[in-house]
Amino acid sequence: MKKYKIELNKDEFELYKKICEMKKYNILKHTIDDMQNKKVSIKKIEAMRKATLARTEQAKDKIQNAINLLKLENKNISNYAISKISGCSINTVKKYNLNRK
Numbered sequence: 001m002k003k004y005k006i007e008l009n010k011d012e013f014e015l016y017k018k019i020c021e022m023k024k025y026n027i028l029k030h031t032i033d034d035m036q037n038k039k040v041s042i043k044k045i046e047a048m049r050k051a052t053l054a055r056t057e058q059a060k061d062k063i064q065n066a067i068n069l070l071k072l073e074n075k076n077i078s079n080y081a082i083s084k085i086s087g088c089s090i091n092t093v094k095k096y097n098l099n100r101k
Helices: 010-022 026-037 042-072 079-086 090-096
Strands: none
Touching: 042 079, 042 090, 079 090
């Protein structure tokens, strides 16, 4: 089963909740209520931020190493080539490739 994620502002959320109640989708209504009641601690938010920064730096290092290797081998430096060597996705390479022309 494929899962989807949507973002709603407060007004959209309330409207969606009312629609679900009108159509008697109790399972969905309970799921929405559970989502609304979940709270994330400050420690968890800080841990997530640190982990994201660490992954970002790791990806940047991999990309820079791939660029250096391509330069050393006198090969064409393209996002695709960087992606293949670094093991990062093409979108990550596009996001963090600082040596773009």
